[in-house]
Amino acid sequence: MAAPVPTGIPVSVHWHRAALGTDEALRRHLADDLTPLPGADLRIGHLCPRCGGSDHGRPWARAGERTIAVSAARAGGYLVTAAGLPPVPRIGVDIERADAAPIDPTLVLHRDESGQDVLQVWVAKEAILKMLGVGLSVPMPSIRVADFSVHDLPAPAGLLARVCVNSPPRRQCDLVEPGVEEVAQRPSADLLCQ
Ligand SMILES: CC(C)(COP(=O)(O)OP(=O)(O)OC[C@H]1O[C@@H](n2cnc3c(N)ncnc32)[C@H](O)[C@@H]1OP(=O)(O)O)[C@@H](O)C(=O)NCCC(=O)NCCS
Numbered sequence: 001m002a003a004p005v006p007t008g009i010p011v012s013v014h015w016h017r018a019a020l021g022t023d024e025a026l027r028r029h030l031a032d033d034l035t036p037l038p039g040a041d042l043r044i045g046h047l048c049p050r051c052g053g054s055d056h057g058r059p060w061a062r063a064g065e066r067t068i069a070v071s072a073a074r075a076g077g078y079l080v081t082a083a084g085l086p087p088v089p090r091i092g093v094d095i096e097r098a099d100a101a102p103i104d105p106t107l108v109l110h111r112d113e114s115g116q117d118v119l120q121v122w123v124a125k126e127a128i129l130k131m132l133g134v135g136l137s138v139p140m141p142s143i144r145v146a147d148f149s150v151h152d153l154p155a156p157a158g159l160l161a162r163v164c165v166n167s168p169p170r171r172q173c174d175l176v177e178p179g180v181e182e183v184a185q186r187p188s189a190d191l192l193c194q
Contacts, residue, residue: 009165010085013093013153018079022046022072026061029081030068040064049133058133069166071130076159090166092130094123095159110144120160124150127164 014029026044034040040063048057061068061083069084069091076097084091096119105118113121124145129135148164155161
């Protein structure tokens with residue numbers, strides 16, 4: 001099922017049953033969305049930024065010579081796939097059940113985010129950390145949602161969904177990880193559709 005996403009970001013989102021594997025879900029998603037590239041050789045895989053393994057970690061996709069930013073998340077019986085259509089170079093998506101167990105705010109909120117809804121921030125930060133490719137190895141309190149380009153997504157009842165597309169921090173954040181500087185350098189005008 002394709003879902004509309006907020007205008008202004010070149011992102012497409014598809015919802016699948018959770019039992020469908022990520023690779024197959026991305027294959028179906030991109031086969032639908034890449035019709036302008038008929039016959040393009042579609043390749044999908046994973047690459048773990050920690051160990052270099054190709055059977056887990058960050059998903060990737062290529063159609064012919066073109067790299068397509070992709071991300072995936074599972075919760076509440078759903079698997080969501082998000083694809084960043086050119087020129088989005090990186091994307092992260094997360095979904096969580098709205099009735100998820102309470103999370104300790106000190107594990108999630110930056111000092112500037114006190115009082116914010118912990119679950120909403122969690123979903124945003126997982127999307128950010130997937131966009132960066134670093135996963136939960138980076139402590140959530142070390143980043144601020146406001147420093148990234150995060151968007152709410154329409155979701156099935158009972159789920160929260162957010163997507164993050166590559167965008168430079170509006171302010172310098174505390175996060176210092178390999179690759180983050182490179183992400184932060186890119187001009188936002190290159191990343192967001194008008
Ligand atoms: C990425 C992560 C935040 C996902 O959180 P989660 O709540 O467990 O699972 P979600 O349903 O939200 O997302 C799972 C999807 O995230 C994606 N993912 C996994 N690692 C990722 C990474 N480093 N960057 C971006 N996306 C990643 C995958 O597509 C995965 O689904 P798949 O394996 O079926 O393809 C978390 O698993 C994590 O931090 N992983 C990294 C752990 C690590 O570095 N391990 C080292 C192993 S050598």
